[in-house]
Amino acid sequence: MTHALGTRNMKLESIKLTNFRAFQDAELREIPRMCVLVGTNGAGKSTLFQVFGFLKDALTDDVQVALTKLGGSRGFQEVRSRGTDGPIVIELKFRESDHGPLITYSLSINERDGVPVVERELLKYRRGSKGQPWHFLDFAYGEGTAVTNEPDKTQDEKELKRETQSLKSPETLALKGLAQFKKFPAAMAIGDLITKWHISDFHIQRARPEQEAGHAEHLSTQGENLALVTEFLYKRHRDTFDLVIKRLSKRIPGISKVEAKTTEEGRVLLKFQDGSFVDPFLARHVSDGTIKMFAYLVLLYDPNPHPLLCVEEPENQLYPKLLMELAEEFRLYARRGGQVFISTHSPDFLNACKLEEVFWLVKEQGYTTVRRASDDEQVATYMHDGDQMGYLWNQGFFGGVDPQ
Numbered sequence: 001m002t003h004a005l006g007t008r009n010m011k012l013e014s015i016k017l018t019n020f021r022a023f024q025d026a027e028l029r030e031i032p033r034m035c036v037l038v039g040t041n042g043a044g045k046s047t048l049f050q051v052f053g054f055l056k057d058a059l060t061d062d063v064q065v066a067l068t069k070l071g072g073s074r075g076f077q078e079v080r081s082r083g084t085d086g087p088i089v090i091e092l093k094f095r096e097s098d099h100g101p102l103i104t105y106s107l108s109i110n111e112r113d114g115v116p117v118v119e120r121e122l123l124k125y126r127r128g129s130k131g132q133p134w135h136f137l138d139f140a141y142g143e144g145t146a147v148t149n150e151p152d153k154t155q156d157e158k159e160l161k162r163e164t165q166s167l168k169s170p171e172t173l174a175l176k177g178l179a180q181f182k183k184f185p186a187a188m189a190i191g192d193l194i195t196k197w198h199i200s201d202f203h204i205q206r207a208r209p210e211q212e213a214g215h216a217e218h219l220s221t222q223g224e225n226l227a228l229v230t231e232f233l234y235k236r237h238r239d240t241f242d243l244v245i246k247r248l249s250k251r252i253p254g255i256s257k258v259e260a261k262t263t264e265e266g267r268v269l270l271k272f273q274d275g276s277f278v279d280p281f282l283a284r285h286v287s288d289g290t291i292k293m294f295a296y297l298v299l300l301y302d303p304n305p306h307p308l309l310c311v312e313e314p315e316n317q318l319y320p321k322l323l324m325e326l327a328e329e330f331r332l333y334a335r336r337g338g339q340v341f342i343s344t345h346s347p348d349f350l351n352a353c354k355l356e357e358v359f360w361l362v363k364e365q366g367y368t369t370v371r372r373a374s375d376d377e378q379v380a381t382y383m384h385d386g387d388q389m390g391y392l393w394n395q396g397f398f399g400g401v402d403p404q
Contacts, residue, residue, distance in 0.1 A: 009337045010094050018089035021047045024081040024367040033334035036353050037343045039361035044368035045343035049310045052197050059194050062171045063116050076116040087119050102126045117170040136186035142170035148183045198306040204288050210267040219299045226295050227268040231260035237303045244297045251325045288317040300333045308339050315346035327352035347390030355383040362400035
């Protein structure tokens with residue numbers, strides 16, 4: 001693993017959570033590039049996405065700020081699983097390629113004198129199938145060591161050069177500080193990966209109004225800057241813009257052109273051209289399905305895509321017939337090297353999913369457990385015989401998860 005690592009291709013293999021809200025002791029393993037999550041309301045789908053957001057906030061600010069965003073003034077106590085008294089632990093395992101070595105990042109957070117602190121932060125890298133993994137970052141309560149030379153150029157753990165560091169505060173991630181320096185390549189690679197994660201919770205009504213003129217390169221969480229990103233793609237990445245329009249016209253026949261126009265008042269608005277009409281019409285007059293499909297295509301064909309993308313319930317306000325098309329776009333995004341997590345309540349969307357892509361979350365005695373569809377012999381058998389996942393869900397084959 002070097003500082004030249006391409007984070008777009010780094011794949012999250014597993015997530016293990018301890019004492020994080022409903023996940024008192026849970027693990028997602030063998031995660032595919034397209035991972036679809038099913039569960040009743042309150043089962044933990046959104047909570048899993050909160051884990052990604054929490055890590056990104058902790059890296060951008062610190063653990064205290066990240067906990068406050070999730071749990072308000074009670075912070076740590078609100079985020080830690082109820083009825084537990086141990087630390088919150090998040091363990092992520094990555095691979096740079098399908099057959100690359102396993103990289104583990106582990107973060108343990110506890111309280112000391114009523115203040116949340118990083119009890120242990122560890123980044124380790126297994127070079128082969130045997131032996132103990134090498135530790136490239138190992139910190140506790142703001143003190144620790146980090147490796148400063150290139151891991152890929154080192155054959156023996158004894159050759160690793162470790163440097164002792166002290167952080168300004170035990171609330172700060174070592175990864176945050178060390179990721180700023182090329183001399184800590186392992187920390188820099190993982191830090192760069194986490195900061196590029198994106199959680200999408202698109203709201204159509206936020207994307208319809210005209211926007212003040214400005215600059216935006218990436219679609220925001222709720223999509224209110226859609227017109228600005230469209231303008232950016234048209235002016236700076238015309239090939240990508242043309243590809244998005246081509247994909248849109250394929251997914252929604254009739255749409256032949258999309259423009260981002262700046263008015264005399266300095267506002268940016270979207271105009272859509274339907275082949276059935278002479279004049280284009282404004283975004284506020286376009287169907288929900290057209291706007292949402294266009295926004296997702298803008299997100300999925302970003303010239304500088306997110307290595308990990310989370311999308312909450314994409315079926316909302318979309319016609320069922322478009323869900324098959326959208327699922328294929330997510331799958332294409334994953335095949336190009338990204339990784340996408342999708343939560344859904346839609347049997348129609350599930351019908352477009354493959355057996356190995358689906359996990360379901362079950363809440364039992366107040367805590368959530370994770371089940372893989374491919375581990376269920378009955379579901380696997382029906383799928384191999386040609387059934388579809390959404391129909392199986394509707395018929396009650398996902399134990400503990402009834403459709404809503």
